[in-house]
Structures are given as C-alpha cells and as structure tokens.
Amino acid sequence: MGDNRPSESESGREAGNDSSGAGVVGGRALEDREGGSSLSVILAISHAERRRFDHRHTSTRRKKAVAYVALAFLLPIFGAMLWGAYRFGVSVGDGGMDGLLTLARWYVPVVIGLYVLAGANEAGKRLLGFEARELLLTTVRDRDLVLGLLLADLRESGWYLLGPTAVLVLVFGVGVGSPTLVAVATVAAVLVTVAATLVGYVVGLGVRLGLRYVPISSSAQSALSGVASVGVFLLFVAGGAIAGQTGASFDLGETSPAELAPEGPPPLAIGYYADFFFVGTPMLEGIGYLALASGALVVAAIPLAVRGTIAITPRLWRGQSHGDSTDSDAASTGGEPAGAEIAMRRDWPWLEVATGYVADGVVRRAIRTPARSLHVVYYLVGAGYVVVSLGVADPSLLATAVGASLVLLGLWLAGGAVGLNPIGDEGSMLGQLVLAAYSPETFVRARILVGTAIGLPLVLGGTALLTVDELGGLEAPLIGGFLAVMVPVSACFAVGVGTLLPRSEPGRVLEKFEAKPPETLAILVHGAVVTALAAAGAxxxxxxxxxxxxxxxxxxxxxxxxxxxxxxxxxxxxxIAGYGRPRKPDPVYALELIAGLGLVGLLLSLSLEIGAATQLPLSETALFTATFVAGFLGWALAGGAYLLASERSWTYVDLAIPDARDGRYLVVGLVASLAAYGAFATAVWLFELPVVSHAIAEEAGTAGPAFVFLLAALILLVNAPVEEFLFRNVLQKRLTEAISVGGAIVAVSMLFAAVHLPVYASADPVAIAVSLVPLVIVSVVWGWVYERTGNLVVPALCHGLYNVAIVVVPVLAASTF
Incomplete structure (x- = not known):
C-alpha cells in the first residue's frame, strides 16, 4: 500500500481554495491518514456511487417493470437507426451523397455544442449531490473524490450517450466497407463525445461558481441557471435550423445533401473534425491540417477539462453563497399571518365544495413553493423545440409551430403540472390527510381539476392558432373538441402513473437544485402515451x-x-386510500387493468415483430421464425412486467408436471375445443357466413411440409405457452381476485379474441366479428380447464394441440391426398 497523503503544496492549495474552513480540516485529516492508492480510491468511489444511483432510481420493482417495457418499445427504433446508419454508409461507400462532407462540417459544431450543454446539465448531479459529504470531504483527497464521481457519471452516460453514438458510427463505417473508417470514426466519436461532455462539466460548474458571487437568493440562482440552459439548448436548435437555410430552398423528400449543404467553409474550424468520419471514402482524399488541428484540440480538451473540473468542484463543495440561501414560506407569502390567509380564502365560493377546497390548497402551495413545479421546464423545452425548429426553418409555419407547441404544452401540463406525484408530493402528511374528513377521491379529483384548468386554455388557444394555416371548415371544431376531451384524460392518466411511480424523496430538477419533482420515468411515460393518443385521434x-x-x-x-x-x-x-384506509377490490379497475395489459402486450408484440421483420437480414424461413418468436416475446414481457410490478415472484406461475387427473381434463378440453370449432365450421357452411382466414393459416397452406412441421413446433413451444401464461395465469388469475371465476373467464376470453384483430385484417367488419366467435368459445374452454387443474401446462397443451389440429393437420392432409 502506498502513501495516499497529499503533498504539502497540494494541501496548501486545497486549504487556500476553501472559503468556509472545511478544507483545512479535511487537509489536516488527510495528512494523518494512510490508505490505498489513488486509483483504488477512485474506483471504490465510482463503484459505490453507481450502486447508490441504481438503488435509488431502479430499485423498486414497478420502476424496473416500466423501464423494461419502455426499452422493449425502443428496441425496434434503435434497430431502425442502426439499419439506417448501415444503409447510409453503403451509399457513401458507393460514391453517392455528394455534399455530405460539407454538410457535416457545418453541423458538427452544433452537435458538439449539444453535447457540451448535456455535460453542463449533468455537472451537478453527482459532483455536487453525493452522499456522505462530511465523511468523504474529510477522509478522501479532493482530486480522488472528483475523479471517482466523474468516472461514475461517465459510466452512466455511456449507456445513453457515448455507447449509442459509438455504435451508430461503427455501423456506418461497416456500411462504407472501409476498415480504416471503422476504426478511425469510432475512436473519433468516442473522443469528441467524452471531450464535449467534460467541457460541458467545466462550463456548468463554472456558471454555478460564478452565481455564488451574484447577490441574489439561491432559488433565483437555480432558476436563472435552469432558464439559461434551456435558452442555450434552443439557441443551438435555432442555429442548426438557420445553418440549414443558408443553402438553397429544398424539399426534404427529394433534395440531395449537395443542395442542403450551406455555401462556403464552416464558420467554426472545429467543424473540420467531421473529416475523421469520412476517412477512406470517395469524399475525402486525405486528412488536412485543419482536421488534424481540430482532432488535437479535442484530445487536449479531455485532460484540460478534467483538470478544470478538479479545480472548480472543491470550491463549490465548500463555498458559501453571498445571496440569501433560504426562501421560507412566510417570505414567499409576503409575511401575512396564516390566519389572515385562511380568513381571506373562505370568501371564495369554490371553497364550499370539498374538491374545490383541496384544489385551492394545491394551487396555493404550488405558488408559495415554486420548486414543486420547476419540473415543468422540461415541458417548456419540448414546446420550445417545436417552435424554434419549425418556425425558424420556415417562418411561414410560425403560427402552426406555436399552435402545435401550445397544444402539446396544454396536454402535458394538464397531467404533469400537479398530477404526476400525488403521493410523494404530500409527503409525511398523506397518512393524516386520508384519515381526515375528505375521501381519497377528493384529493385525486382536486389534482385532476387543477390540471384540467391549466391545460384547457392552452389547448384551445393552440387549436385556434392552427386554424390560421392548417385547419379549416369542420376540421377546427372537430380537432378542438377532441383535444379538449383529451385534457382531462391526460390529467386522470397522470395521477395513475404518478401513483404507480411515486417519488417521496427530494431530487434534482435540471440537475441543479433540490426539489421533489415527479419521477423522470413517469414524465416520459405520461408524455409519450398522451401524445400518441392525441396524435392518433387528430x-x-x-x-x-x-x-x-x-x-x-x-x-x-x-x-x-x-x-x-x-x-x-x-x-x-x-x-392514496392504502395509506390510511382499508383497500377494497375494485371490479371496474380490475377489468381495466387486464384490458390495459392486453393492449400493452399487443403493442409490444407488434413492435418487436415488425422490428424483426424489417431489420433482420435473414432467409425467409429464419426470418419467419425470428418474427414469430419476437412477437410472442412481447406478450411474455407484458406478463412478466406485471408480475415484477405487482411484487409477485415466479412462484405465481402455476407450473407442474401433469398427473392423471390433469390428463383427463386435457382430453375433455381438447375434445370440447375441437367440437366447438366443428360446430362453428358447420354453421358457417350452412348459413354461408363470411369469415376471414388466419394469416398464418394462409401462409401454411402455400408452404412445404418442412415449414408446416416448423410451424407446429413453434405453436407448441412458443405460441400456446406464452398466450396461456399471460391470459390465464396472469390476467384471469388476477381478475378472479375482484370478480367471480365465471365472469373472469368470459372477460379474459373476450379480450383474448379482441387482441387477435390485427391477424384478421379485413375490410369487412362482419367477417371479422364472425371469425372471432370461435376464439371466444375455445378460450372459455381453456379458462375452465385452467381453473379446474390449477396447472398452466394443461391449458397450454390443450391450446397448442388445438391450433395444430386446425392449422397444421389440414395442410398436411391436403398435401398428402
């Protein structure tokens, strides 16, 4: 073990940087401390910080379940990006895409600037908000502590920033077909991402340090820093749009990069760093001195930025703000006595209604403590991006851009302003509140009422602006009415998501100041679902x-x-009722829950199946197998996510080796299923009813015996087990907790038939309805078999053998005879 004590000169510098005297204490403690090497300390700090972050942000089962589902939805998108990068590289390698190098030189500074901004926003997350502050500041050297926290940050950002960037560039290089480009471009992408992020840390920390000497309150400093970061982000977006307009007017669907590329050299020499991404392509003959200089600058920026971070961060740890460090509720209310405020509030008519009284309190508390609502800055960034990107790119679309941004902002704020953390926002008072005279419904309705009141004017105003250029005739009232209805939908959905993913401990908004914002995952889920529903309806x-x-x-x-x-x-x-009142089964909620899980499973199945079908370069048979498995993986993920979120272990899955009794029920269930199908086929023949063939059945009818046997194996090993796991072992079993067994079997069977609508695509709704009837009947049979046996294997075998009998056997018989 080596000597871990700082030198006298280093200790002196640290002491000189301390404005509160704590650094002197820490330095003296360190001079008497023997420990491990600096590298071991740095790695230990980084590892501990990463584990703390994982525990805080992903420890709850609900968060993990929602995160897994979200990642599954994003997998096809990232796969499409990879495929697009590959095809893009192929075009470049073939000598196409003239003007792309010039375009890249202009836009690389914008991308670097965005990475710098991302680093500036992330700078305060760990470096200023780490735990065990007093212990670490007096036992670990400042340099080691900064490097450990910085390493933890870089490891985390590697998952969502550095890693995806490097992978996309690597795939682009593979598409070009140049091994040199693969190596050079990947290294260049990693270096510029790390350098820009670290420079952002220095910028962000420097701004924070400068604000310490501004004579304003800490809340005002935090708000100013947050607004500044938003402004810089929008400035970069506007800069990119303006740069694109320096060339000729264009149509994105038909214009080549040469027409998009601005004229002349890039305004910033760092733009020549783009040359490293075109080495070995027909576009670039060799690396010029400007590109080499920009590369040297990027490489040199990494150690310089690290050194700057080491120099600035300890000053922020121990420095004191010259402004007022606290903003009390009394000050924010002007010092009025609480009794006077209450007396004044009782004059308002809505205070006579319980929901209005609680809603009034929600609004007043948000006004008195603005930190509760500072997370709305995230929504402002999204709305501002729409305005800047569209309005600057084409000034004639400014009214449309502002209108669309107001509509989005209204829908988001209807749920996000006060509804996304109903449990965590109340904190320790929630138990007392729910035991008071007001019911839990009152507290939920109050937040829905406030959210609707916030969002509705914005949505209606935005719709009115859309009528200037986009909407006319009956379109305006139709869209306006639909979006107005979506406002309370957004508010109601938000309180549910916020209750599912509560946040009861303080966090950081814009990574700069302590507050109790909603979970980021809750914000993303609510925003994505509401935006998708509104866009689809419009x-x-x-x-x-x-x-x-x-x-x-x-x-x-x-x-x-x-x-x-x-x-x-x-x-x-x-x-909310669970905090102070006994919970009662809610049949309506249970029905909505299974319908929602069925919809999530359907969407996941379609997403993964389409992603596999469009992005996997496989042979026809292998591609069919991959898409088949991917589709049912989505169904399995929906069921597994529910078990994880509801804190049910895998022992909840009823798996056992079938015994003789199970075998009898298997025979009865299979015979009943085939008899029901036979009766249905007879009725179709007698009454000449319109029907639609299953897509897989049609494909099997034109394939050879090998494909048919493969299909039989997939049905028995994938299709039937996965569907029975979700619909019987998860949905039916959950529903029987709230309603009767018979009702649960029928409800789940109707849902089972409904989710098969995509495979019966037809323009004749009567034919679709007729074709779904046997699915309901046989599903009822399988549900009964599951309830009688309590063994998932039995209905899975019944389901699989039935499918093989009606899909595979007829094809084999036709091919034989």
Whole structure:
C-alpha cells in the first residue's frame, strides 16, 4: 500500500481554495491518514456511487417493470437507426451523397455544442449531490473524490450517450466497407463525445461558481441557471435550423445533401473534425491540417477539462453563497399571518365544495413553493423545440409551430403540472390527510381539476392558432373538441402513473437544485402515451382514410383513452386510500387493468415483430421464425412486467408436471375445443357466413411440409405457452381476485379474441366479428380447464394441440391426398 497523503503544496492549495474552513480540516485529516492508492480510491468511489444511483432510481420493482417495457418499445427504433446508419454508409461507400462532407462540417459544431450543454446539465448531479459529504470531504483527497464521481457519471452516460453514438458510427463505417473508417470514426466519436461532455462539466460548474458571487437568493440562482440552459439548448436548435437555410430552398423528400449543404467553409474550424468520419471514402482524399488541428484540440480538451473540473468542484463543495440561501414560506407569502390567509380564502365560493377546497390548497402551495413545479421546464423545452425548429426553418409555419407547441404544452401540463406525484408530493402528511374528513377521491379529483384548468386554455388557444394555416371548415371544431376531451384524460392518466411511480424523496430538477419533482420515468411515460393518443385521434379525424378505418380507429382511440383515464383515476384513489384506509377490490379497475395489459402486450408484440421483420437480414424461413418468436416475446414481457410490478415472484406461475387427473381434463378440453370449432365450421357452411382466414393459416397452406412441421413446433413451444401464461395465469388469475371465476373467464376470453384483430385484417367488419366467435368459445374452454387443474401446462397443451389440429393437420392432409 502506498502513501495516499497529499503533498504539502497540494494541501496548501486545497486549504487556500476553501472559503468556509472545511478544507483545512479535511487537509489536516488527510495528512494523518494512510490508505490505498489513488486509483483504488477512485474506483471504490465510482463503484459505490453507481450502486447508490441504481438503488435509488431502479430499485423498486414497478420502476424496473416500466423501464423494461419502455426499452422493449425502443428496441425496434434503435434497430431502425442502426439499419439506417448501415444503409447510409453503403451509399457513401458507393460514391453517392455528394455534399455530405460539407454538410457535416457545418453541423458538427452544433452537435458538439449539444453535447457540451448535456455535460453542463449533468455537472451537478453527482459532483455536487453525493452522499456522505462530511465523511468523504474529510477522509478522501479532493482530486480522488472528483475523479471517482466523474468516472461514475461517465459510466452512466455511456449507456445513453457515448455507447449509442459509438455504435451508430461503427455501423456506418461497416456500411462504407472501409476498415480504416471503422476504426478511425469510432475512436473519433468516442473522443469528441467524452471531450464535449467534460467541457460541458467545466462550463456548468463554472456558471454555478460564478452565481455564488451574484447577490441574489439561491432559488433565483437555480432558476436563472435552469432558464439559461434551456435558452442555450434552443439557441443551438435555432442555429442548426438557420445553418440549414443558408443553402438553397429544398424539399426534404427529394433534395440531395449537395443542395442542403450551406455555401462556403464552416464558420467554426472545429467543424473540420467531421473529416475523421469520412476517412477512406470517395469524399475525402486525405486528412488536412485543419482536421488534424481540430482532432488535437479535442484530445487536449479531455485532460484540460478534467483538470478544470478538479479545480472548480472543491470550491463549490465548500463555498458559501453571498445571496440569501433560504426562501421560507412566510417570505414567499409576503409575511401575512396564516390566519389572515385562511380568513381571506373562505370568501371564495369554490371553497364550499370539498374538491374545490383541496384544489385551492394545491394551487396555493404550488405558488408559495415554486420548486414543486420547476419540473415543468422540461415541458417548456419540448414546446420550445417545436417552435424554434419549425418556425425558424420556415417562418411561414410560425403560427402552426406555436399552435402545435401550445397544444402539446396544454396536454402535458394538464397531467404533469400537479398530477404526476400525488403521493410523494404530500409527503409525511398523506397518512393524516386520508384519515381526515375528505375521501381519497377528493384529493385525486382536486389534482385532476387543477390540471384540467391549466391545460384547457392552452389547448384551445393552440387549436385556434392552427386554424390560421392548417385547419379549416369542420376540421377546427372537430380537432378542438377532441383535444379538449383529451385534457382531462391526460390529467386522470397522470395521477395513475404518478401513483404507480411515486417519488417521496427530494431530487434534482435540471440537475441543479433540490426539489421533489415527479419521477423522470413517469414524465416520459405520461408524455409519450398522451401524445400518441392525441396524435392518433387528430390524424384519424382529418386524415384521408376510408370510413371503416376512420370509425374503427377512432373507436380504438376512444377506448384506449377511456381505459387510461378511468384506470388512472381508480388506481390513484386506491393508492392514496392504502395509506390510511382499508383497500377494497375494485371490479371496474380490475377489468381495466387486464384490458390495459392486453393492449400493452399487443403493442409490444407488434413492435418487436415488425422490428424483426424489417431489420433482420435473414432467409425467409429464419426470418419467419425470428418474427414469430419476437412477437410472442412481447406478450411474455407484458406478463412478466406485471408480475415484477405487482411484487409477485415466479412462484405465481402455476407450473407442474401433469398427473392423471390433469390428463383427463386435457382430453375433455381438447375434445370440447375441437367440437366447438366443428360446430362453428358447420354453421358457417350452412348459413354461408363470411369469415376471414388466419394469416398464418394462409401462409401454411402455400408452404412445404418442412415449414408446416416448423410451424407446429413453434405453436407448441412458443405460441400456446406464452398466450396461456399471460391470459390465464396472469390476467384471469388476477381478475378472479375482484370478480367471480365465471365472469373472469368470459372477460379474459373476450379480450383474448379482441387482441387477435390485427391477424384478421379485413375490410369487412362482419367477417371479422364472425371469425372471432370461435376464439371466444375455445378460450372459455381453456379458462375452465385452467381453473379446474390449477396447472398452466394443461391449458397450454390443450391450446397448442388445438391450433395444430386446425392449422397444421389440414395442410398436411391436403398435401398428402
């Protein structure tokens, strides 16, 4: 073990940097401390900080379950990005894409600037907010502590920033077909990402240090820093849009990079760093001195930025603000006595109603403590991005951009302003509140009321602006009415998501100041779902669609919106009631829950299946197998996510080796299923009913014996077990906790048939309805078999053998005879 004590000169510098005297104490403690090497200390700090972050942000089962589902949805998107990068590289390697190098030189500074901004925002997350501050500041050298925390930050950012960037560039290089480009471009991407992020740390920490000497309160400093970061982000977006406009006017669908590329050299020499991403392509003959200079600058920026971070961070640890460090509630209310405020509040008429009284308190508390609502800056960034990117790119679209941003902002704020953390926001008072005279419904309705009041004016104003250029005739009232209805839907869904993912401990908004914002995952889930529903409904209302598709689509959007709103409301009421009142089974919520899980499973299945079908370069048979497995993986993930979120272990899955009794029920269930199918086929023949063939059955009918046997194996090993796991072992079993067994079997069977709608795609709704009837009947049989045996294996075998009998056997018989 080596000497871990700092030198006298280093200790003196540390002491000189301390404005509160704590550094002197820490330095003296270190002079008497023997420890491990600096590297071991740095790695230990980094590892401990990463584990603390993982525990705080992903330890709850609910968060993990939602995160896994979200990642599954994103996998096809990232796969499409990889495939696009590869195809892009192929085009470049073939000598196409003239002007792309010039375009890249202009835009590389913008990308670097965004990475710098990301680093500036991340700078305060760990370096200023680490735990065990007093212990670490007096036992670990400042340099080691900074490097350990910085390493933890870089390891985390590698998952969402550094890693994806490097992978996309690597795939681009593979597409070009140049081994040199693969190596050079990947290294260049890693270096510039790390350098820009570290420079961002220095910028962000330097701004924070400068604000320490500004004579304003700490809250004002934090708000100013947050607004500045948002402004810089929008400035970069505007700069990119303006740079793109320096070339000729263009149509994105038909214009080449040469027409998009601005004229002349890039305004910043660092833009020549883009040359490293075109080494070995026909676009670049060799690396010029400007590119080499920019590369040297990027490499040199890494140690310089690390040194700057080491120099600035200890000053922030021990420095004191010259402004007022606290903002009390009394000061924010002007020092009025609480009794006077209460007396003044009783004059308002809505205070006579319980919901209005609680809503009034929610609003007043948000006004008195603005930190509760500072997370809305995230929504402002999204809305500002729409305005800047569209309005600057084409000034004629400014009214449309502002209108669209106001609509989005209204929908987001309706749920995100006060509804995304109903449990955590109340804190330790929640137990007393729910035992008071007001019911849990009152507290939930109050937040929905406030959110609706915030979002509705913004949505209606934005819709009015959209009528300037985009909407006309009946489109404006249709869209306006639909979006107005989506405002309370957003508020109801938000309280449900916030109850599912509460945040009861303080966090950092914009990584700069302590508050109690909603979970970031809750913000993303709420925003994504509400935006998707609103966009789908608007498209269906004014898009050029067939009447059947329009009506069916609107019915689906209405049903999904109703389930999201009502289930969110009921779940929030149940969650708040659980803090002080006994919970009671809610049959309506249970039905909405299984419908929601079925919808999530369907969407995951379609997403993964389409992603595999469009992105995997496999042979026809291998591609069919991959898409088949990927689709059912989505169903399995939905069931597994529910078990994880509801804190049920895998012992909840009823798996056992079938015995003689199970065998008898298997025979009865299979015979009943085939008899029901035979009766249905007879009725179709007798009454000449329209039906739609299953897509897989049609494909099997034109394939050879080898494919048919493969399909039989997939049905028995993948299709039947996965569907029975979700619909019987998860959904039916959960539903029987709230309603009767018979009702649960019928409800799940109807859902089982409904989720098969995509495979019966047809323009004839009567044929679809007729084709779904046997699915309901056989599902009832399988549900009964599951309830009688309590063994998932039995209905899975019954299901698999039935599918083989009606799909595979007829094909083999036809090919034989």
């Amino acid at each position: 498209f269906l209302l004014i898009g050029d669609l067939a009447p059947v598709a329009r009506v069916g689509g609107l019915a689906a959007v209405a049903l999904c919106s109703l389930i999201a709103a009502d289930a969110g409301y009921r779940f929030a009421v149940s969650g």
